[in-house]
Amino acid sequence: MADDLHHDNVQVFDLLVIGGGVNGCGIARDAVGRGLSVGLVEMDDLASGTSSASTKLFHGGLRYLEYFEIKLVREALSEREVLLRAMPHISWPMRFVLPYTDTMRFENDTPTSKLLSTFLPWMKGRRPAWLIRAGLFMYDTLGGRKFLPGTKSVDLSVDPVGKPLKDEFEKAFEYSDCWVEDSRLVALNARDAAERGATIMTRTKLIGAERTGDEWLASLENVETNERFTCRAKMLANAAGPWVRELIDRTARSDMRTDVRLVKGSHIVTRKLYDHEKAYFLQGKDGRIIFLIPYENDYTLIGTTDAKHDDPNQSVTISDEERDYLLAFANEYLKQRVTADDIVWSYSGVRPLYDDGASSATAATREYVLVMDDEGGAPVLNVFGGKITTYRRLAEQAIDRLTERGGRFGKSWTAGVPLPGGDFPVDGVGDLISSLRARYGFLTDEWATRLVRAYGTDADEMLNGAMSQNALGEMFGETLSAREVEWLMDKEFARTADDVIWRRSKLGLRLSDEDVRRLDAFMVEKGGLSNTARPVKAAE
Incomplete structure (x- = not known):
């Protein structure tokens, strides 16, 4: 063409x-x-x-209901299941736990808060359980949910999801959204x-x-x-x-x-803070929210912040204030204190929001x-x-x-059409992993899972009938093979080691400096670019 x-x-x-x-x-x-x-x-x-610095969620945006952004939330909610069906390898359902107490008070200026304060002054600063439940009812029904489970109440004193939380949190709501590998x-x-x-x-x-x-x-x-x-x-x-x-x-x-209104959002990645696979939706005393999300099997993702950012060409990194804010926020809820020593990585991105004249970055549409x-x-x-x-x-x-402008050119078509590797059922990941392991006996379960989660049905094409690990060429650590790197260079436009280990994957969390140097040399030999300037891990 x-x-x-x-x-x-x-x-x-x-x-x-x-x-x-x-x-x-x-x-x-x-x-x-x-x-x-x-x-x-x-x-x-x-x-x-x-696009690689998001909170990595397909979600309606529960908190946007407080700003009466009903159209935005409805469209996003209706898209979740459309997208899940198109990319079941890189996206999957996730349950979110929203703990609360009847005495929690917040300093926020959302339209909902102002309305409550006007008609029910005694409720100033509170999101009562009935209000949260009403919002979650809207969340369950606005988008025409088909297979994602709905909201339920949770007794944190008996449910395992309550174990990491302070004893003062006895109740919670649990609802559905989705994870996505953004990059x-x-x-x-x-x-x-x-x-x-x-x-x-x-x-x-x-x-x-x-x-x-x-x-x-x-x-x-x-x-x-x-x-x-x-x-x-x-x-x-x-x-x-x-x-x-x-x-x-x-x-x-x-x-x-x-x-455009530029808003910086920062995240920290810590050691794994709890053992289950559900995420937490936490409300802050300032009216904001953050998520705690299981990340890459061995870590927990915490974010995000909302900070003004003036220049798109200015370096985007987490500030000490943002780091401390996220740690303090999480520690309001967690029994076991999380500190800066627990952080293994951080990342920041700039969200280019439409400037609607809102009073704060959080309130911007x-x-x-x-x-x-x-x-x-x-x-x-x-x-x-x-x-x-x-x-x-x-x-x-x-x-x-x-x-x-010049007459309609073709019809919209992308709804329901899978992305490469996504041509299998939403609940078919386990079967795909099993069949890949049966075909390639040298794969461990962890290795096969990583490949299926990255490439879906294309994992088999990438392995291309290899009968042993040796057939995949040089290994760069953490199951990353020369065969996979060549695939990423040929089909996914990867040019540097950073492209491979921070955007096509998150193996940069685990690879050693020597591993990255060998990967860099291999990619240069294959016509790529040398770039060993890795994002610095916060713990280093």
């Missing part, structure tokens, strides 16, 4: 997407599936920014788009774009070689995330007043906003905000908006 379209030796696309995060890759996949020729440019690796979601969308004909250009920066009649002339730079080149496109989709405003100024040069600029001729669609849970719907609506 796109590879065959040229004009005066310049590649021509129906659509050029700027940004290789979840929204950009989702838009590219949707567009190419409708028959458009598509190019995508990303100045770094896929999911190198916000793998991005890579699989990009891979599927490429296999359908899109041209995916990572480490490629948009220098500028100008309208030339009914087309865009885009100037691009390969950041590996510093080579500059141009391409033409009938339409642009600006999905640059935190850089969306910068790209508006660099392309349309319009007086568009719509702006998580709704996505699509702003079209076509007054000068060729259109550009600018994407503001959004949640990882609604990325597919955002992409669907983005292509609808772009193509309706």
Whole structure:
């Protein structure tokens, strides 16, 4: 498709997407599936920014009900099961425990809190059980839930989920949401788009774009070689995330007043804090919430914060204040105190929220906003905000908006169509692991589980009939083989060791520095880039 379209030796696309995060890759996949020729440019690796720094949940956003964001929550809830069916290898149901006491008070300024304070002054600062239960009833029913279990009450004094919590927490509600491997979601969308004909250009920066009649002339730079080149496109989709405003100024040069609000969210990863596989939804005295979530078998993920961030080009790392805030928040609930010494890693990302003038970062809307600029001729669609849970719907609506200008071009199609490796039932992971172990006797259960959770039905294709571990080539530690690395380079656009161990997987939590050096050397030999500058573990 796109590879065959040229004009005066310049590649021509129906659509050029700027940004290789979840929204950009989702838009590219949707567009190419409708028959458009598509190019995508990303100045770094896929999911190198916000899309690999999420809390890793497909969820409706229970707390958004307090801000009366009913439309957002309904759309997100309805998407959970659509997405689960499309990617049962990288996403799965998870139960969340919300502990509470009747005496808990909060300092918050949500619309719900203000309403209660006005009509029931004695309830100021409280989220009573009936209010929480009402919110969870809405959560269970808004999205047309089909197979995720509903909310139930929990007696923490007898249920094992109460064991890690302080004795003052005797009651809880338990409800459903879903886990997702966020950066793998991005890579699989990009891979599927490429296999359908899109041209995916990572480490490629948009220098500028100008309208030339009914087309865009885009100037691009390969950041590996510093080579500059141009391409033409009938339409642009600006999905640059935190850089969306910068790209508006660099392309349309319009007086568009719509702006982005940058909010930094930080997470810490600690040693495993409890033994069961359920997550905790914790309410803070400041009215905020955090999650404690089982992570990578041996760890617990704690997050997130909401902090103002001024410059998308500014380094994004967790501050001491954010770290201490998350630790103190968790310690309000946990019997066994968690300290900075328990932290093994941390990560931060910048959420590019639509600036709706909210008084705080926490209150800013998580709704996505699509702003079209076509007054000068060729259109550009600018994407503001959004949640990882609604990325597919955002992409669907983005292509609808772009193509309706010249007449509808193909029908939406992505609902129910699996991502690569996801063509098996939601409850079929166990069977897939068993069959993989039966076919490849050298795999341990842990190894087979990791491969199925990463690649689904493609795990068998990647192993390609190997009869022994030796057939997979050099081993880099933690079951990472040369065969797997070559797969990631060939099919998932990995170019550096960091791409492999922090975005295509989280093996960076376990690999030694020597393991990473050997991986780096192997990838350079195979045509990749040298990059051993690993994110520093907080415990190191």
